[in-house]
Every structure is written in structure tokens, then in C-alpha cells.
Amino acid sequence: MSTATLYLVATPIGNLADMVPRALAVLQSVDAIAVEDSRHSGKLLQHFNISKPLIPYHDHNERDAAERILHLLQQGKRVALISDAGTPAIADPGYRLVRLAHQNGVRVESLPGPCAAITALAGSGLPSDRFLFCGFLPAKQQARCTALQVLADESATLIFYEAPHRLADTVRDLADTxxxxxxxxxxxxxxxxxxxxxxxxxxxxxxxxxEKRVEERGEIVLIVAGNTQKNNDQGEDDRILKILLAELPVKQASALTAQITGTSKRELYQRAVQWKTQEYDDA
Structure with missing residues (x-):
């Protein structure tokens, strides 16, 4: 293996048997390993009898750690970058280190391996010819709903990571939007x-x-179908919504129209409020 190389090494997302021989060979040969969490990665490396200097690299220290890693690389050392699980530089700050290496003429080698997003997509049964990886949605509901509104008309399959304690709230917001x-x-x-x-x-x-029929624990990936009906049925949505608005309050009419048509309840509610406001202004 050549010197002065930053290796991106994918690690198992749960099953240690998914650690491939090439990844082990690289980790055994490098001069140092940059890790997201030294305690977590230490256990993984100990399992495979790998003992190397560990350099913590995460959101809170990335600038200083990146400079330290770059200094080693410029001395001709070989450094591997791993995350807690899966492929590094995906939904973590590792991409900034990779960018810094490219900018300074350091060779980068990316090893293929486990990735939760791709594994979930392959097993989802949803279209995979076009997909958009969105990482983690914002934790606060208002920001999360705003982000989802931007994606509402996207026709590609959408991939999200989510924390267990936010799963129910996120799914409700997805359904509403x-x-x-x-x-x-x-x-x-x-x-x-x-x-x-x-x-x-x-x-x-x-x-x-x-109804608590789904366990809200562990690592979670959400694969959501893209919008394949945008603008096709808006006329029918409007017709149904107007009929219901003649007899029901805005919130109830919007909810029933959403159940009938599958269109976003939030979108229908906003449309109904706009119509009611216009009626009031014209009166």
C-alpha cells in the first residue's frame, strides 16, 4: 500500500460478520485511525485484535482534529477514517476531512462496505432508480415541517435517518405533509x-x-415513496374539498378530503383557509 493516504473504511451497521477482509487489512496497516467515538470504535477494533492510535474526530472537535490528521498525512502517514457504524462521511462531518485532504493533494481511497441508507433502500421494495438521501430531519417540529414542505413534490424516493424518540412525531408530520x-x-x-x-x-x-405496535428503539431508516401524482388530481381534490367545506368546518373537511384523495392534509387545510379568507374579503 502507498503512503500518505486517507482511507475511508466502512464498518458493520450491526452484524460484525459484515466486516470485510479488505477493511480489516487496511485498519491493521495504517498508522492511525480517526474515530467518531473512541469508546465505541475501541470495542470494534478490540474484537478484531487491532491496536492503533485513535484520533477522535466528531462535530465538536473537527477543526482541530482535521488539522492534526492532515499533519500526519503530510508527513507521509496513512490514516483510516471510520464512523460508529456504516460508511464514514455519510451524514457525519467526515466529508469535511475528505475535502481537506483533496484540497491539500492527499490521496483519498474510499472502501465500499455497509451503509444503512442503501441497505434499507434495497430492502424497501420502493423505486431505487432515483433517490434522494436527506439525512436527519430537524429536531424541532416547525423546522421539520418546513423541510418536508420543500420535499413534498419530489418524485424521487426519499431516505431519512431518524432517532427513536422522534420517530412517531416525524411519521405524523410526514403523513400530514x-x-x-x-x-x-x-x-x-x-x-x-x-x-x-x-x-x-x-x-x-x-x-x-x-397504538404502540411498533418498537421505537434502535437505528432507524425511513424510505418514503416519491410524489408520483403531483398536479394530476388537484382539480378532483378541489372539487371534493369544496363540497365538504359547504357542510363542515375547515379542519374536518380538510382531514376527510385527505383520507379520500391521499393528498396532504396540511396542503388541503392551507388551501381551504385561503379560500375562506378570500370569501371573507369579497363579502
């Missing part, structure tokens, strides 16, 4: 004993979470 009829695959604990891959609808998953 995209419509309950939109398909979703819940991927949980991939490659582990209690792996879950459930292809369903946003409405059904939201109900299952409300």
Missing part, C-alpha cells in the same frame, strides 16, 4: 437479530406507532 396514502418502508435494527423491514403507508405506520 405528504398525505397518509404515501408509501413508506420502516427499516429498523438492520443486520441485527430484531431487524424490521415493513412496507406500509404513512397513515398505517402513524396509527401503529400511536
Amino acid at each position: 405528504f398525505g397518509g396514502a404515501r408509501e413508506i418502508c420502516l427499516a429498523r435494527e438492520l443486520s441485527k437479530q430484531y431487524e424490521t423491514l415493513w412496507l406500509t403507508t404513512l397513515a398505517e405506520l402513524a396509527q401503529a406507532l400511536d
